Amino acid sequence: MSARRRSAQEWLDLLAQGGARWKEPPEDLVSRALGARSEKRMPRAKRRRTVHWDAADVRSPGGPSVADDAKIVAGSCPGGEVSVLVHPPLQNATWSFEARIWFAEPDGTARAIIGLVHDDHVLQRHEVADGEMLRFEEIVPDGWSLEIHLPDGDTVVLDDPFHAE
Amino acid sequence: MARAPSRPSPRDLDDPALVARCLEDDERAWKTLVTRYRALVYSTALRTGIDDETAGDVFQQVWIELHRSLDRVRDAQALPQWLIVTTRRVAYKIATKNDRPVEGALDEMVDPSALPGDELQELQDLQRIRDHIEALGGTCARLLPLLFFDEREPDYKKISETAGVAVGSIGPLRARCLKRLRARLEEQRP
Numbered sequence: 001m002s003a004r005r006r007s008a009q010e011w012l013d014l015l016a017q018g019g020a021r022w023k024e025p026p027e028d029l030v031s032r033a034l035g036a037r038s039e040k041r042m043p044r045a046k047r048r049r050t051v052h053w054d055a056a057d058v059r060s061p062g063g064p065s066v067a068d069d070a071k072i073v074a075g076s077c078p079g080g081e082v083s084v085l086v087h088p089p090l091q092n093a094t095w096s097f098e099a100r101i102w103f104a105e106p107d108g109t110a111r112a113i114i115g116l117v118h119d120d121h122v123l124q125r126h127e128v129a130d131g132e133m134l135r136f137e138e139i140v141p142d143g144w145s146l147e148i149h150l151p152d153g154d155t156v157v158l159d160d161p162f163h164a165e
Numbered sequence: 166m167a168r169a170p171s172r173p174s175p176r177d178l179d180d181p182a183l184v185a186r187c188l189e190d191d192e193r194a195w196k197t198l199v200t201r202y203r204a205l206v207y208s209t210a211l212r213t214g215i216d217d218e219t220a221g222d223v224f225q226q227v228w229i230e231l232h233r234s235l236d237r238v239r240d241a242q243a244l245p246q247w248l249i250v251t252t253r254r255v256a257y258k259i260a261t262k263n264d265r266p267v268e269g270a271l272d273e274m275v276d277p278s279a280l281p282g283d284e285l286q287e288l289q290d291l292q293r294i295r296d297h298i299e300a301l302g303g304t305c306a307r308l309l310p311l312l313f314f315d316e317r318e319p320d321y322k323k324i325s326e327t328a329g330v331a332v333g334s335i336g337p338l339r340a341r342c343l344k345r346l347r348a349r350l351e352e353q354r355p
Binding site: 006008009011012015016018020021022023024025026029030032033034036037039040041042043044092094117120121122123125138139141 | 187190192195196199200203204205206207208211220221224225228229230231232233234235236237238239240247250251254257258261290291294309313314315316318343346347350351
């Protein structure tokens with residue numbers, strides 16, 4: 001199909017030929033989609049801190065085994081400490097992430113929000129407790145960011161370390 | 166005492182205003198958004214070559230991702246493009262996860278910047294026609310989708326029942342509605 005803009009007459013011809021027939025989703029699917037508003041939104045960052053990655057260098061005996069192609073970041077800010085490990089895709093553009101956050105002031109109910117963001121898409125959103133390990137995978141284009149919203153309002157932003165600008 | 170002006174119905178809002186209402190947790194606005202773009206999302210999913218069952222999963226996931234991302238959508242005017250990009254990526258993801266690779270799957274299904282311009286243009290234009298028809302309102306907004314969009318291609322008897330018009334009126338009404346649609350399309354041409 002051409003990207004050329006059609007004239008009004010061409011559109012009417014297309015309609016008449018049945019070229020605009022789209023399949024409507026079944027009603028039960030639409031009802032479920034209406035329920036998607038229970039999905040929590042990813043908040044915008046209030047105070048952003050950008051942290052830089054290092055090549056994985058975790059070699060202590062008995063420590064975590066880190067593949068050569070992984071990258072790791074471990075750093076602290078007033079709201080807590082973050083440790084994130086990311087493995088680039090072996091196939092199908094599937095990245096894998098491991099993250100653990102220690103809050104500066106854990107109170108038992110506080111949660112950090114971790115979001116995988118690409119452009120204006122929030123691909124995943126998780127809530128984690130102090131010290132809880134989070135692992136997830138996602139098919140995402142290069143250039144993503146991991147946003148970690150700490151309970152104190154700080155947001156740590158980790159940009160795709162393999163495709164830094 | 167002057168009465169406060171009533172807020173317009175979500176159906177009368179453009180996408181940026183509709184998204185703003187959704188951010189206020191307006192249930193009717195969300196319903197309008199889903200209704201407006203349900204066919205675009207579902208058809209885009211099916212166009213990737215996945216089966217109906219997988220398309221249902223994709224459909225659900227796209228709306229979840231939209232709601233999760235609402236605060237981030239920078240250009241709500243370009244919402245159709247946002248939905249197309251998301252649908253294609255989610256279709257690729259779910260098909261891959263289900264070990265049902267999409268035939269001819271390409272990087273462009275994952276990377277929005279690689280989305281073919283002609284296909285994007287076509288889908289957005291088709292959505293624009295739907296928006297124009299919806300904006301006609303009344304009988305035209307009920308009749309034209311049945312005549313031109315419904316994949317089941319209903320006969321005149323079914324159209325008559327659904328649109329609430331006599332079978333004998335369908336032909337003249339069709340002509341009148343198309344005339345109004347043409348006027349709108351010509352007005353909007355760049």
